Amino acid sequence: MAFPKKKLQGLVAATITPMTENGEINFSVIGQYVDYLVKEQGVKNIFVNGTTGEGLSLSISERRQVAEEWVTKGKDKLDQVVIHVGALSLKESQELAQHAAEIGADGIAVIAPFFLKPWTKDILINFLKEVAAAAPALPFYYYHIPALTGVKIRAEELLDGIQDKIPTFQGLKFSDTDLLDFGQCVDQNRQQQFAFLFGVDEQLLSALVMGATGAVGSTYNYLGKKTNQMLEAFERKDLSLALNYQFCIQRFINFVVKLGFGVSQTKAIMTLVSGIPMGPPRLPLQKASREFTDSAEAKLKSLDFLSFTDLKDGSLEASS
Ligand SMILES: CC(=O)N[C@@H]([C@@H](O)[C@H](O)[C@H](O)CO)[C@@H](O)CC(=O)C(=O)O
Numbered sequence: 001m002a003f004p005k006k007k008l009q010g011l012v013a014a015t016i017t018p019m020t021e022n023g024e025i026n027f028s029v030i031g032q033y034v035d036y037l038v039k040e041q042g043v044k045n046i047f048v049n050g051t052t053g054e055g056l057s058l059s060i061s062e063r064r065q066v067a068e069e070w071v072t073k074g075k076d077k078l079d080q081v082v083i084h085v086g087a088l089s090l091k092e093s094q095e096l097a098q099h100a101a102e103i104g105a106d107g108i109a110v111i112a113p114f115f116l117k118p119w120t121k122d123i124l125i126n127f128l129k130e131v132a133a134a135a136p137a138l139p140f141y142y143y144h145i146p147a148l149t150g151v152k153i154r155a156e157e158l159l160d161g162i163q164d165k166i167p168t169f170q171g172l173k174f175s176d177t178d179l180l181d182f183g184q185c186v187d188q189n190r191q192q193q194f195a196f197l198f199g200v201d202e203q204l205l206s207a208l209v210m211g212a213t214g215a216v217g218s219t220y221n222y223l224g225k226k227t228n229q230m231l232e233a234f235e236r237k238d239l240s241l242a243l244n245y246q247f248c249i250q251r252f253i254n255f256v257v258k259l260g261f262g263v264s265q266t267k268a269i270m271t272l273v274s275g276i277p278m279g280p281p282r283l284p285l286q287k288a289s290r291e292f293t294d295s296a297e298a299k300l301k302s303l304d305f306l307s308f309t310d311l312k313d314g315s316l317e318a319s320s
Contacts, residue, residue, distance in 0.1 A: 008080050008107065008139070008171060008195045010231065011224055012045040012216040013037055014052035016267055017066055019279035025062055029276050031073040036274050038077055041224030045214075046070060047109065047173070050084040051148065052218040052263055057282045060092050064099050071103045084143060086111035090127060094134035107139040108132075109173055112151035121157050125165050132166045139170035145199070146176055156184040163192070171195030173216050179206055186211035201227070202253040205246040208234050218266045222273040223249060226305065248303060255299045256292075264288045269296050273306060
């Protein structure tokens with residue numbers, strides 16, 4: 001199999017799914033969102049329908065439409081659009097994988113099924129293999145997020161010999177803090193050209209030291225520019241400057257984590273910073289409180305992540 005695509009590297013924004021106040025998907029702002037990521041944040045890769053995108057809270061038909069809209073609006077602007085196609089139902093996952101191929105996505109990613117769970121590596125591989133086979137021309141990424149799926153099979157174990165079973169396997173999206181597991185994934189697969197995409201934004205610098213080739217995360221929607229500066233400093237081997245950037249990013253994430261941080265809060269912050277209305281999350285998530293948004297705004301300003309002139313009208317929309 002030949003993959004014409006460039007290796008997925010650098011920052012990948014885990015996109016939010018914009019919604020209207022009525023809870024419908026707001027497709028009308030996706031074009032603007034693409035431009036914002038590229039022009040304001042310098043982020044040209046996206047990960048659609050993942051955790052941040054509430055992919056598992058959307059219907060299959062919605063997931064297809066969202067994927068299609070991002071691919072269409074990202075054409076000639078974005079480098080790569082990866083679609084998360086994981087689902088509890090293998091059939092649905094395969095349908096989404098096939099659809100991603102049909103619409104011209106650049107790759108697919110899959111989480112472990114998390115209700116009736118695979119308990120061994122081989123069972124998980126069998127599930128992933130069946131999904132990957134539905135899109136045999138698309139690069140395949142395993143999305144490791146054990147805290148949310150409850151599937152604790154170590155990524156290092158999973159990667160051992162994975163390309164023999166899944167020839168389209170191209171990389172790992174690692175959303176966990178176990179840097180021993182992550183480091184061993186890199187170390188044991190040095191001969192492969194896999195993408196190692198780290199998914200804990202506040203710890204990215206440590207993962208870069210371990211050999212991460214890129215990162216997928218929610219904060220790259222609005223802290224992409226700052227994180228790109230960190231990547232550039234790391235690339236120039238200016239570790240002290242890179243650390244300054246990481247600490248600065250950590251100060252913000254640490255602050256919001258203490259207030260209670262998740263997808264709802266990401267929607268509110270992105271609305272505030274970009275001026276593009278992301279709307280409320282879908283149940284069971286609850287909209288971020290006005291108090292949260294005000295505190296986050298003050299913190300962003302104090303860290304110089306946001307100036308008064310950056311504020312757009314949409315900032316009001318973020319709060320209840
Ligand atoms: C649990 C979670 O949502 N993790 C985020 C991080 O970007 C996270 O928001 C960030 O590190 C702040 O803690 C990503 O790993 C999720 C992600 O990439 C996705 O939306 O698919």
